[in-house]
Amino acid sequence: MSLLEVRDLTKRFGGLVAVDSLSFSVVAGETVSIIGPNGAGKTTVFNLITGFQRATSGEIVFDGMNLVGSRPHKIALAGVGRTFQVVKPLRGLSVFDNILVGAFARTGDREEARRIAEDVIEFTELARLRDALADGLPIGTRKRLELARSLATGPKLILLDEVMSGLNPTESREAIELIKRLRDERGISAVAGVEHVMQVVMSISDRVIVLNHGRKIAEGTPEEVTADREVISAYLGE
Amino acid sequence: MKKSPLYLSILSVFLIAAPFILTARYTQHVLIVVLLYVALGSAWNILGGFAGQLSLGHAAFFGIGAYTAAIIASKTAFSPWWALIAGPAAVLPVALLVGWICFRLRGPYFTLATIAVGEVVRLIALNWTTLTGGAVGVVIRPSLLSGTSKLPYYYVVLVIAVVTVTLCHLMSRRKLGYYLMAIREDEETAESIGIDTTSYKLRALALSAALTAMAGAFYANYFLFVDTTTVLPLALSVEIVLIAIIGGLGTVAGPVLGAVLLKLSSEIFRNEFAQANLLIYGALLVLVILFMPDGLMGGFRRLFGVGARKSQRVSA
Numbered sequence: 001m002s003l004l005e006v007r008d009l010t011k012r013f014g015g016l017v018a019v020d021s022l023s024f025s026v027v028a029g030e031t032v033s034i035i036g037p038n039g040a041g042k043t044t045v046f047n048l049i050t051g052f053q054r055a056t057s058g059e060i061v062f063d064g065m066n067l068v069g070s071r072p073h074k075i076a077l078a079g080v081g082r083t084f085q086v087v088k089p090l091r092g093l094s095v096f097d098n099i100l101v102g103a104f105a106r107t108g109d110r111e112e113a114r115r116i117a118e119d120v121i122e123f124t125e126l127a128r129l130r131d132a133l134a135d136g137l138p139i140g141t142r143k144r145l146e147l148a149r150s151l152a153t154g155p156k157l158i159l160l161d162e163v164m165s166g167l168n169p170t171e172s173r174e175a176i177e178l179i180k181r182l183r184d185e186r187g188i189s190a191v192a193g194v195e196h197v198m199q200v201v202m203s204i205s206d207r208v209i210v211l212n213h214g215r216k217i218a219e220g221t222p223e224e225v226t227a228d229r230e231v232i233s234a235y236l237g238e
Numbered sequence: 239m240k241k242s243p244l245y246l247s248i249l250s251v252f253l254i255a256a257p258f259i260l261t262a263r264y265t266q267h268v269l270i271v272v273l274l275y276v277a278l279g280s281a282w283n284i285l286g287g288f289a290g291q292l293s294l295g296h297a298a299f300f301g302i303g304a305y306t307a308a309i310i311a312s313k314t315a316f317s318p319w320w321a322l323i324a325g326p327a328a329v330l331p332v333a334l335l336v337g338w339i340c341f342r343l344r345g346p347y348f349t350l351a352t353i354a355v356g357e358v359v360r361l362i363a364l365n366w367t368t369l370t371g372g373a374v375g376v377v378i379r380p381s382l383l384s385g386t387s388k389l390p391y392y393y394v395v396l397v398i399a400v401v402t403v404t405l406c407h408l409m410s411r412r413k414l415g416y417y418l419m420a421i422r423e424d425e426e427t428a429e430s431i432g433i434d435t436t437s438y439k440l441r442a443l444a445l446s447a448a449l450t451a452m453a454g455a456f457y458a459n460y461f462l463f464v465d466t467t468t469v470l471p472l473a474l475s476v477e478i479v480l481i482a483i484i485g486g487l488g489t490v491a492g493p494v495l496g497a498v499l500l501k502l503s504s505e506i507f508r509n510e511f512a513q514a515n516l517l518i519y520g521a522l523l524v525l526v527i528l529f530m531p532d533g534l535m536g537g538f539r540r541l542f543g544v545g546a547r548k549s550q551r552v553s554a
Contacts, residue, residue, distance in 0.1 A: 050430065072429035082430050090423035092488075101420045104413045105432035113413070153431050 303454025375465025
């Protein structure tokens with residue numbers, strides 16, 4: 001049974017159709033990439049699923065619960081975590097406190113929340129920065145912190161908006177490694193939004209969905225998608 | 239919390255013994271005023287400092303607390319001291335209404351809306367003459383505690399201040415405190431990690447308003463006179479905010495330090511420099527803001543190299 005089921009999802013902004021009758025599903029423990037050029041509608045899809053924007057029509061069912069119309073915090077508590085394309089750390093708080101805030105979603109108990117945060121800070125390899133203020137961190141670390149904060153809430157599914165943008169090659173490799181471990185060690189599903197067709201990202205994806213102008217133009221294994229003529233033309237032009 | 243630091247024990251002994259050491263009535267009066275503002279700055283800090291919702295309308299909550307005491311004294315047979323409980327109770331529906339309206343707005347728009355709330359409450363109090371006495375105000379008959387001694391007042395306001403600061407301290411280390419700080423830093427991020435931002439902002443407002451009203455109820459019982467120019471002016475809202483900002487926003491000790499510095503110096507300047515006191519007061523504000531932009535707490539941290547945000551870290 002699928003963990004996330006998106007059916008005929010449509011979002012219009014006035015005359016612009018940002019997402020056009022999109023359907024896809026994510027199975028528990030699966031890593032799916034949504035790729036597509038800038039403006040393809042990836043961020044809108046993430047905002048619709050997490051309740052930051054409201055769908056014009058269509059259905060989003062997560063774990064048997066219809067998410068359309070729910071407020072973002074309800075969706076987060078239901079088990080859908082997210083990161084933001086433009087990272088939004090809690091600037092005035094330390095790395096550890098950023099993660100601790102996330103952990104309070106699971107418990108009101110301070111010691112229990114600290115244990116969860118300790119576990120997450122180890123898992124995401126941020127322990128050596130625990131007392132640093134989130135404000136001064138380099139972009140790669142901030143992205144990692146976004147993921148850590150979300151992970152602390154105990155999600156079943158994490159939506160990673162533009163995981164790779166702005167990262168240097170080393171940071172990219174580390175990010176990919178972390179996403180892999182998310183699935184392999186924690187069994188958490190991930191949907192990663194990626195702008196460019198990156199061979200490395202493709203290699204960790206169980207499935208790839210290609211968006212262009214808000215429509216799904218291809219879906220399949222990384223190999224199938226990269227061989228698809230429509231996908232190639234969307235990226236390279238006719 | 240398991241072992242209270244030594245300085246807390248020394249401070250407690252000092253606070254309890256203070257009126258016996260400082261026996262001059264005027265000195266005791268200054269202590270009472272300082273403690274009143276410790277409570278006000280700390281109560282404001284819950285909403286403004288921790289949750290980042292800068293209210294310039296807290297005089298409304300203070301005034302409602304004070305008027306509750308005045309109305310109990312003038313219209314009922316009960317002691318106006320009951321306003322310490324009735325004031326916070328009366329302010330809660332007002333606070334929730336204010337939150338429902340103002341929390342639709344963010345940043346400076348929220349602040350502007352709270353100024354409007356303060357003015358609306360002031361104008362209602364000014365014109366609802368049958369209840370509030372209008373511009374004439376209400377004189378409260380001296381009650382039980384109102385002998386010549388200031389001691390009872392000192393201990394009542396000490397309890398109010400200690401309760402308020404303790405609540406801030408407990409909150410700052412628990413889920414509520416962390417959630418308010420998350421809302422202050424970024425509301426969207428807060429929602430994305432499961433925080434019901436509307437609900438938590440309302441809780442912060444309710445707690446902050448109730449404690450402010452309690453301080454207002456004490457004020458009425460101590461000064462025995464309430465009118466709109468003393469308990470509901472915008473200047474009072476501004477003063478409360480200054481105490482928290484000068485001391486250090488979102489820190490537990492900040493408003494305490496801010497109240498001590500600002501109220502003590504304003505008393506000293508008023509006595510020593512007569513007409514020039516506001517000038518010196520203003521210069522002091524400018525100096526603190528220039529050289530300690532994070533308030534006194536931030537300045538101390540930098541000076542003494544105390545770790546970043548240590549006051550907000552949970553002890554292991």
